[in-house]
Each structure stands twice: as structure tokens, then as C-alpha cells.
Amino acid sequence: MWQLAKNLFSAALSRKKGVVDFRQVFEHFQTLLRNHQTAMELIADLGEKSGGDYIFDRKYLSDSVQQLQDLLLHMIKSLNLIASNRYAELYATLDNVFLPIEAELKGRIALQDAPYVVHLTDDLFEAPELLGGKAHRLAQVIQRLRLPVPNGFVVTNKAYHRYLEYNDLADKIHAWVEAWASGEEELERTSVQIRYSILAGIVPPDLFREIQKHAHKAANSWAVRSSAHGEDGELSFAGLHESLLNVLPDQIPEAYKRVLASLYSAESLSYRHQMGVLGEEPAMAVLCQEMIQSRASGVIQTSCVDPLRPDCVTIYASFGLGRTVVEGKGEADTYFVEKYPPHAITMSLVSEKEYEVTSAVGGGEEETHIPQRRQNEPAISEATIQLLAKWGVALERYFKRPQEIEWAEDEKGAAWILQSRDLVLSKSADRPEQDVCDSCASYPVLVRDKGVVAHAGVGSGKVFVIQSNEDMKKFPEGAVLVAKYTAPWLAQVVPSAAAIITERGSAAGHLATIAREFRVPALLNVDDACSILTNGTEITLDTHHRTIYLGRVKELIQYELLQSTVFEESAEFRLLRRLLKRIAPLHLVDPHSPDFTPKGCKSAHDLIRFIHEKAIQELMDLPSFVHRFQGVKIWTLVSEVPIDLKIFDLDDAISPDVEGDKVVIDQVNSPPLQALWTGVSRRDVWSTEPVDLDLRGLMSSLTRNWDAQGQGASASNFNLAVVNKSYLNLHLRLGYHFNLIDVMMDEEPRHNYIYFRFVGGVTDITRRSRRAQLLENILSRYHFNAVTKGDLIVARLLHLPKKEIEHRLQVLGALIGFTRQLDIQLRSDDDIERFVQEFFNRHDQLARSLS
Structure with missing residues (x-):
């Protein structure tokens, strides 16, 4: 794909050697910016869908990926038209980024030149x-x-x-x-x-x-x-x-x-x-x-699958290798530990452990008898229990989901992590309401307050006891699976089961994991279940109360059916999460890094960032402009504001009588830029206090003191204003914050508009998103149509008279200064409205004039 595009574009570029009309270059630049805006909005939309509050299908994902790829292709084309085809290798980069994305969509895996x-x-x-x-x-x-x-x-x-x-x-x-x-x-x-x-x-x-x-x-x-x-x-x-x-x-x-x-x-x-x-x-x-020669092993669940035990880490442990626990082959100790330091042990249930699985001489495993004196001993010490809980919480925090972790303790007492997977929990963890419980009282109870909850919920159907593989082949759709053990081979009938009940097994075992994944209610360790529950008997399992009723409890079933379904477990949602791992991460943060190259682009976001940055740099490549562009002069705006701004004049906004390459704002006959600068240059919006904590060095570019010499930030910030007497396109970067303002301010209101986009920040996504929300709250009071998606805010205003456009630009200018460090200070959602009010308190006069 990229080679064809490269050939088409290079032919056109070869005819444009020598002097170039800057207006054409600027048109390509505007096209690139529009595509950049759309691509960023598309990524934000995909990210918003991943929050779980929206339903979508595979076609939405396929169309979004195709649209994103097309946008990037056009951005590469625009960049090469600006840069005389010096970034042709980006077509190959585009393929490298999207091949694994397309493979995910098609269910294939792209390996390329991978090792064995x-x-x-x-x-x-x-x-x-x-x-x-x-x-x-x-x-x-x-x-x-x-x-x-x-x-x-x-x-x-x-x-x-x-x-x-x-x-x-x-x-x-x-x-x-x-x-x-x-x-x-x-x-x-x-x-x-x-x-x-x-x-x-x-x-x-x-x-x-x-x-x-x-x-x-x-x-x-x-x-x-x-x-x-x-x-x-x-x-x-x-x-x-x-x-x-x-x-x-x-x-x-x-x-x-x-x-x-x-x-x-x-x-x-x-x-x-x-x-x-x-x-x-x-x-x-x-x-x-x-191979770890385990003296003990087991499973950690970082969130308790039993809804009666919130904020609890559960640890299962037994002697020997881990098969005893994960395959439900024997008894295991159960320890309930507080999730937060110092991880106090709230309950210890030490079982009688008769057998353990150990390594056999010559390879393989063998089951050995545990001496009577050790059978009732705890499998692990309190110190190990607390260490495992600490590790579990760390893994949950990193993977951002509850975890189910297999672990082992070797013969020297050292603990090891063997595996960590997402723990699927019931989304309906609340107990049924009292009136539903009262209705249940009229039904005969077969089992009450017994067993261990593996997945919470309510299920009803006819009992089918499985004792062999032959029984499993006859399992009817919608039956209640009853078995002596939680054997992994039962997994293939779990999707057909209304509920699962076993006499033995662990909530940390494989079958329990499959039950949670398919959201099948499961109650394990129910003594004599195979005797109490006979084939063909219709029952209702209520794991919320660890109760099994005779008959179909319609009230309870209806209550459970009214609980919301979980779209997050669908194949489409899982696919979206995989796609976002290749689309959304931004690795290319620092343009000065040696990795800021086409080969350094690992995601679609990286590629967008690289193209955008290089387009700005191409326009900011001051020494080459004299040779590459026709009739273009670049001015530097001299101002006390700590922003180094370069100005491109499209249409005599700066008088030809101005000598040198520096101007003050009064010498720029561009009313949109002058209005914006009125707000930007207000001293009360620029905090001169240094940033707290360990961010001081990282944020140094954002904490410059006012410069009496008016020299502001260094030229490496690549801030650019393209102006004429009615138009402004401003690209402004303050540290890791990116502003784009596109304005038409004409005498005819129907021509007028303001487009504002802000994204970025140096803190975590939560604080950056709070700042975007703060901007939305303020701009909406000035009648902007503002939308936030994560840390991205896009605000538009249309068809207002020139005077009102001018006033709104003053607001935007003030907001640029007011919010540049604000993400660091937005430590809670309560801070959003506090700073909104602070902005209006500082700018009473401006606010009254625009309300």
C-alpha cells in the first residue's frame, strides 16, 4: 500500500522543486490539522467505548480502524507535500503499525520477523x-x-x-x-x-x-x-x-x-x-x-468472589504442588486477609490435608500421603500469607482488574508468582431485596447455609448428576450441573448449565474460573450434594444466601433476570481492549528523544504524534524557509508572556514597514490574535509559583518566571500562529499541553466560528480528565458546544457577531494561562468546581460582559 502511495505523491512533488507557494503549503498543513483532529477524536471515542457504558458491534470496530488508517494515510501525504517527500518511510511505518491491528480484527496473529x-x-x-x-x-x-x-x-x-x-x-x-x-x-x-x-x-x-x-x-x-x-x-x-x-x-x-x-x-x-x-x-x-520444588502452593484471589466478604483478599494453600488446589483434588486451607496494609488475617480455615502432589524421581508427579501429625497444620506461615496478599494487591493495581494468582513456596521458604490472570466477578453482587426474600419462604429448602460461593447469582433447572464422561455427553441444555468434584473436563458443559453445584472443589479452581467467565452461578463444597439432589428434580440455586430450593422460585429468578447484563464480557468488548493496546498508548512523548523516529512509532497514537510534530517543525525550520518558500517572512512575537510564538503572515497583517524579524502585538493587524493575546497576557492568570513534589524538573518549561526581557520560552516549543486580518490558526504547546485554536472573525456573523481543542498534561489520566471537565464547565457558560473524551476537549462556537467572537477569544486566552498547571492541583472531583469559581472570581468583569 505505502509504495503505491509513495510513487503517486513523489511524482507530484518532483515537479515542485525550488520555490514553493507557501499558501499551498499552508493548505496542506490545514488539511493535516483537520485530519489530526478527527483522528484524535476517533481514538478518544474508542477509549470512551471501552468504559463499558456503550454497546457496539464488530462493524463499528472495523469501520473505526479503517477510518483511522485512512486519516493517517492522508496525514502522511500532507506531511510529504509540506516536506518535499522527506518522510516517505512513514508509509512503511503505517503498515507496520496496522498489520497487527488488522490481524486482531481478522483473528490472525502478525509475527513478522519474530524469534522461535x-x-x-x-x-x-x-x-x-x-x-x-x-x-x-x-x-x-x-x-x-x-x-x-x-x-x-x-x-x-x-x-x-x-x-x-x-x-x-x-x-x-x-x-x-x-x-x-x-x-x-x-x-x-x-x-x-x-x-x-x-x-x-x-x-x-x-x-x-x-x-x-x-x-x-x-x-x-x-x-x-x-x-x-x-x-x-x-x-x-x-x-x-x-x-x-x-x-x-x-x-x-x-x-x-x-x-x-x-x-x-x-x-x-x-x-x-x-x-x-x-x-x-x-x-x-x-x-x-x-521447576519450583514446592513445599506449599495455592491461589490468591485479590477480590473475594463471595459478596458477603468485600474488600478481602482470599488465599488458598495446600502442601506440595499446586494441582491440589487448582484442580480441586484435595482439601486446602483458606485465609481471608484485609486488602489494605498491614493485611491483617481476619479468618483462617485450616483443613485436614491427607495427600499432597510432589515431583517424582525421573520426571512427572506423584501423590503422596501426608503424615498424620502434619495433616492439620497450616500450609504456610502468617508472614507468607501477608506477603502474598501484598503481592496480590500490587498485581491488581498494575493490571487494573481483580486477579487470580497461582503461587508456590519452595523448600527454603521463598515465595514465587507462577501465573496471574483476570478474576471474573459477578456483576450482581448485591443480596436480593427483602420482599423477594420473603417470597422465597414459601418454597421447601433442600440446602441452607452450606458451601463456598464460586460465582454469585441465581440459577434454576433440573438436576443432572455427572459421574463420568458418558454422563457429560448427555448433559441437557439448561440443567443444573451436579458433580462430586470440580474436574476441568466439566468445562465444556458449563455454557449449557443453569447452575453448578459440587461436593468438593475450590473457588480458586479452574472450573470455578470458567463458571465466573460464563457467569454461571456456582456453589462448591456442598456436602452430600450428589445424594440430596437427584436426577430430574427441579431446583433453584441462590448463591447469595447459599441456599438450594425445591422447585422453580419464579420471584427470585425474575429479580435476577432484571439485573443488568455485562457487555464487557462480550467478544466485541474484548477485541476493543486488544485493539486499544495497539492504537491508544503514546510512547513518543519527547520530540528530542533519539527514539522520536518513524521506527519509534509503536502505536497509531505515536504515528499521529510524530506526523503532527514534524509538520510543525517543517514550518518552523527557519533557515530553510528562505530557500523553500516564496514570499514568506517569519516574525517572533516579543511579549512578557512566557510563550515563544512565531507568526506567519498570510495577507499583510504585519506592515511591511516593520524592520527586523520581531514584532509586538500592537504591530500585528490580526484582530483574532490580538483578542486572544489580551486574555493570555493578563498577569492574574499566570501562576509564578513553582510546581510541587518531584515534578519540578519535569515541569520546568511550564514554571518560568515572567521575563522582563520578553524572551519567554525557547524556540524548541514550536508555537505557531498563522494569521491574516480575519483569521487565526494557533498551535500552542506548553510543556505537555497542546492547544489548537482555529478562528474566523469577520464582519459577517455567518462566516464566524471558533474551534478550540485541548489535550494532554503530565499527570495521570484521572487528573488530566478533570482539567478537561473544568474547561468544559467554563466554556459551556459562554455558550460553547463543548465535548470531553478523557483528557481531550473539543469546543465549537458558530455564527456569532464579531464583537462576541472577540470576547470569547479573550476568555480562551485567559484559560490557557489559568489551566496550564491545573491538572497537578485537581486531586479530587471536588476541586473542579472550586477552580471554576476561582476563575470567575478572578475575571468578574469579563464574565459579566459575556453572560
């Missing part, structure tokens, strides 16, 4: 499509949070595609899956065909060498674990892919094949189908970590 094997400490944690979900998250835990994670390497998704290609499997697997999805083939048969083909394959020699090289470097034994695309992220795949523990180095290639094959287990295929991602191209990276 990488280390967890390699600088690749921004490449989830390479590492897979689980390894990608652990790389962040190591590199960003510096928490202890076992050393390891990742056999990447590229290696997976290499394996399929080498064994001629890709097309065959696709055809088999398509046959099952269309109803032409049975699930179990499809799964067996694919898994057998993968296991019968040969690891390519180049890949085999890479795996062996890493496998023999460090550990004597390894944990070989799945890290599928999306695993532990928007989708958990909890327990559906194979993990092998205590694998010897020479056994890793065969273990690798077993993990690959598990991508096509019946449970995994069914899960992907139910979650709406079967059509996406799957991929399996494999995570190999040094």
Missing part, C-alpha cells in the same frame, strides 16, 4: 502476539513489577506456526475444525484427529536446536505450560490446556508437542466456540520455567 525462543526477561513484553497471554503477563510481572517469577523461556507463537508448516498440518486442522463447526463432524472425533496429528509430528530441526539450547542452560527440571493467544487475558482458558510439571530437559520437545495438541482438546474447542472466538486463528506459545 525468547527469554522471559527479554524486552518483548509489549508483544503478546508472540509470547501468548500467560507468558506475556509474567514478563510484565518480572520486568515492570520486579516480583519473583521462576526463570524461564518461551517457545513463541512463531514456533507454533513453524511446527504446523513443517508437518503440513495448518490446512488440515482448519478443515477439520470447519467440519465440526458446520455440524458435519462430532466434537470428540475432530479433537482426536487433530491431537493425534500434532503428536505424530516432528519438531523441525532448527526449532529443536533452539529448545534444547535453552533447556540445558539452567534447570534440572522444568514446568512446561501453555501460553495460548489471549490466555489469562480477556479469556482465561483455565485448566483447558495441558501443563506438565517436573519435565527433564531432554523431555521438553515431547512435552512441547503435548501442550500444542491440547489447544485442540474437546474442552478447548468447545470453550472457544462458546466464547465466540472459534473463527479466530489460534496459536500456542509454550512457557518453560524452572
Whole structure:
């Protein structure tokens, strides 16, 4: 794509060598600014949709991505027309940025020139499509949070595609899956065909060498674990892919094949189908970590899944390896810990633990009997409990969602993080209202106040007890799944279940995770459930009260149905979150950084930022203007205001009698700029106090004292005003704050308008968004049509008389000075209105004249 565009544009540019009409250049610049504005608004809109308050479909996402790509293509075209085609490489950058975005939309994974094997400490944690979900998250835990994670390497998704290609499997697997999805083939048969083909394959020699090289470097034994695309992220795949523990180095290639094959287990295929991602191209990276010989292990849930225990971290622990807890194979201790320091332990439930899973000599695992004297001992100490709670809160804070974390404590007493995934909680955590509870009193109760809540909610249907795989194949839609254990293979019927009840199991286990993901009410550890609840009996499970009623409790069911559904769990919402990770982040903050290059653009936002900055720099490239543009002179505005402003005169706004290249505002016959500068130059809007805390150095460009010499900020700020007698286009950057004002102020009101855009800041998004809200509150009182999206505000005003446009420009000028450091001071939402009132108190006279 980019090469065709480059050829078309370079032909036009080659004819324009030598002298150029600046008005044409300025037209290209205005076009670039308009596209820049639209692109930023589009990104803000996508970000707003990610808040969960809007419903959208995949077409909206596809159309938005295409529109954004088109806007960037035109921005690149405009920049090259301004800069004589010196930024042609941006077309290739555009492809590099959007290839993985398009791959996400199409369900494919773009790997490009990726390695087969990488280390967890390699600088690749921004490449989830390479590492897979689980390894990608652990790389962040190591590199960003510096928490202890076992050393390891990742056999990447590229290696997976290499394996399929080498064994001629890709097309065959696709055809088999398509046959099952269309109803032409049975699930179990499809799964067996694919898994057998993968296991019968040969690891390519180049890949085999890479795996062996890493496998023999460090550990004597390894944990070989799945890290599928999306695993532990928007989708958990909890327990559906194979993990092998205590694998010897020479056994890793065969273990690798077993993990690959598990991508096509019946449970995994069914899960992907139910979650709406079967059509996406799957991929399996494999995570190999040094084996921790665990004396104890378990799971941390950073938010309690039981709604009766808010603000609580729950820790499950048992002796030996973690399968005891995550697969519900045995009893585990449960510790409830306060979420906030010092993480006091509010309750300890120590179970009787008869067996533990340990590493076997020669590889693999074995189940061993725990001596009677240890069976009732706590699996871990109070110090370890509090340390794990602290880590859990840190992970929740970083990933910005509740977490479910697998951990282990080695034989020396050191704790390790093994895995961290999003914990899906019920969105209907409130207890039913009292009148609904009163209605329930007329129904017979089969079980009351028993069990552990894995997912809160109400479900009703006929009991179906599953005791074997054959039973599972007969599971009817809408039945209540009742089983003795929370076996992971039950996951494939969870989407069809109205509720789940088991005699054993943990709320931290894999089946519980799947239940939460599908929002199926689940109650575990209900003694004698398989005896009390018989096949065919209609029941209603109310996990809010840990109660099972005989019959269908219509009042309770209706109440639960009225609770709002959660769009955040849809495939479209998860796709949006993945797209935003490639679109919205801004890495190119400092134009002076050596990374501020086309190759440094990692996101669409980076590319927008780079193009915009370079367009301004092209116009600000003072030494080259004499040679490149016809009839253009550049003036520097001399003012006490700490802003270095360059002025381009489009149409004799500055008298030809002015000598030199410096002017004062009275010498610029541009009423729009003069009106704005009247507001900007008011001394009471410019705080001269230095910024507090450790931001002083970072904000030094924003805290300059008034300069009696009128020299203001340095020329590197690239502030630009393009003017004539009725028009102003002002691009103004104060530190990390960006203002754009576009004004027509004519004698004819219908020609007049003000366009104002402000974005940015140096603080977190919450404070920046508060400043945008403050600006909206003030501007709306002056009849601007103002809209905020995050830290972006866009305000417009149309068809007012010249005098009123002039007054509004004075307000904008005052606001530029008043709000330049305000994001730092907006520490709470209450501060917004306080500073709104302060602005009006300072500018009473101006406010009265415009009200």
C-alpha cells in the first residue's frame, strides 16, 4: 500500500522543486490539522467505548480502524507535500503499525520477523502476539513489577506456526475444525484427529536446536505450560490446556508437542466456540520455567468472589504442588486477609490435608500421603500469607482488574508468582431485596447455609448428576450441573448449565474460573450434594444466601433476570481492549528523544504524534524557509508572556514597514490574535509559583518566571500562529499541553466560528480528565458546544457577531494561562468546581460582559 502511495505523491512533488507557494503549503498543513483532529477524536471515542457504558458491534470496530488508517494515510501525504517527500518511510511505518491491528480484527496473529525462543526477561513484553497471554503477563510481572517469577523461556507463537508448516498440518486442522463447526463432524472425533496429528509430528530441526539450547542452560527440571493467544487475558482458558510439571530437559520437545495438541482438546474447542472466538486463528506459545520444588502452593484471589466478604483478599494453600488446589483434588486451607496494609488475617480455615502432589524421581508427579501429625497444620506461615496478599494487591493495581494468582513456596521458604490472570466477578453482587426474600419462604429448602460461593447469582433447572464422561455427553441444555468434584473436563458443559453445584472443589479452581467467565452461578463444597439432589428434580440455586430450593422460585429468578447484563464480557468488548493496546498508548512523548523516529512509532497514537510534530517543525525550520518558500517572512512575537510564538503572515497583517524579524502585538493587524493575546497576557492568570513534589524538573518549561526581557520560552516549543486580518490558526504547546485554536472573525456573523481543542498534561489520566471537565464547565457558560473524551476537549462556537467572537477569544486566552498547571492541583472531583469559581472570581468583569 505505502509504495503505491509513495510513487503517486513523489511524482507530484518532483515537479515542485525550488520555490514553493507557501499558501499551498499552508493548505496542506490545514488539511493535516483537520485530519489530526478527527483522528484524535476517533481514538478518544474508542477509549470512551471501552468504559463499558456503550454497546457496539464488530462493524463499528472495523469501520473505526479503517477510518483511522485512512486519516493517517492522508496525514502522511500532507506531511510529504509540506516536506518535499522527506518522510516517505512513514508509509512503511503505517503498515507496520496496522498489520497487527488488522490481524486482531481478522483473528490472525502478525509475527513478522519474530524469534522461535525468547527469554522471559527479554524486552518483548509489549508483544503478546508472540509470547501468548500467560507468558506475556509474567514478563510484565518480572520486568515492570520486579516480583519473583521462576526463570524461564518461551517457545513463541512463531514456533507454533513453524511446527504446523513443517508437518503440513495448518490446512488440515482448519478443515477439520470447519467440519465440526458446520455440524458435519462430532466434537470428540475432530479433537482426536487433530491431537493425534500434532503428536505424530516432528519438531523441525532448527526449532529443536533452539529448545534444547535453552533447556540445558539452567534447570534440572522444568514446568512446561501453555501460553495460548489471549490466555489469562480477556479469556482465561483455565485448566483447558495441558501443563506438565517436573519435565527433564531432554523431555521438553515431547512435552512441547503435548501442550500444542491440547489447544485442540474437546474442552478447548468447545470453550472457544462458546466464547465466540472459534473463527479466530489460534496459536500456542509454550512457557518453560524452572521447576519450583514446592513445599506449599495455592491461589490468591485479590477480590473475594463471595459478596458477603468485600474488600478481602482470599488465599488458598495446600502442601506440595499446586494441582491440589487448582484442580480441586484435595482439601486446602483458606485465609481471608484485609486488602489494605498491614493485611491483617481476619479468618483462617485450616483443613485436614491427607495427600499432597510432589515431583517424582525421573520426571512427572506423584501423590503422596501426608503424615498424620502434619495433616492439620497450616500450609504456610502468617508472614507468607501477608506477603502474598501484598503481592496480590500490587498485581491488581498494575493490571487494573481483580486477579487470580497461582503461587508456590519452595523448600527454603521463598515465595514465587507462577501465573496471574483476570478474576471474573459477578456483576450482581448485591443480596436480593427483602420482599423477594420473603417470597422465597414459601418454597421447601433442600440446602441452607452450606458451601463456598464460586460465582454469585441465581440459577434454576433440573438436576443432572455427572459421574463420568458418558454422563457429560448427555448433559441437557439448561440443567443444573451436579458433580462430586470440580474436574476441568466439566468445562465444556458449563455454557449449557443453569447452575453448578459440587461436593468438593475450590473457588480458586479452574472450573470455578470458567463458571465466573460464563457467569454461571456456582456453589462448591456442598456436602452430600450428589445424594440430596437427584436426577430430574427441579431446583433453584441462590448463591447469595447459599441456599438450594425445591422447585422453580419464579420471584427470585425474575429479580435476577432484571439485573443488568455485562457487555464487557462480550467478544466485541474484548477485541476493543486488544485493539486499544495497539492504537491508544503514546510512547513518543519527547520530540528530542533519539527514539522520536518513524521506527519509534509503536502505536497509531505515536504515528499521529510524530506526523503532527514534524509538520510543525517543517514550518518552523527557519533557515530553510528562505530557500523553500516564496514570499514568506517569519516574525517572533516579543511579549512578557512566557510563550515563544512565531507568526506567519498570510495577507499583510504585519506592515511591511516593520524592520527586523520581531514584532509586538500592537504591530500585528490580526484582530483574532490580538483578542486572544489580551486574555493570555493578563498577569492574574499566570501562576509564578513553582510546581510541587518531584515534578519540578519535569515541569520546568511550564514554571518560568515572567521575563522582563520578553524572551519567554525557547524556540524548541514550536508555537505557531498563522494569521491574516480575519483569521487565526494557533498551535500552542506548553510543556505537555497542546492547544489548537482555529478562528474566523469577520464582519459577517455567518462566516464566524471558533474551534478550540485541548489535550494532554503530565499527570495521570484521572487528573488530566478533570482539567478537561473544568474547561468544559467554563466554556459551556459562554455558550460553547463543548465535548470531553478523557483528557481531550473539543469546543465549537458558530455564527456569532464579531464583537462576541472577540470576547470569547479573550476568555480562551485567559484559560490557557489559568489551566496550564491545573491538572497537578485537581486531586479530587471536588476541586473542579472550586477552580471554576476561582476563575470567575478572578475575571468578574469579563464574565459579566459575556453572560
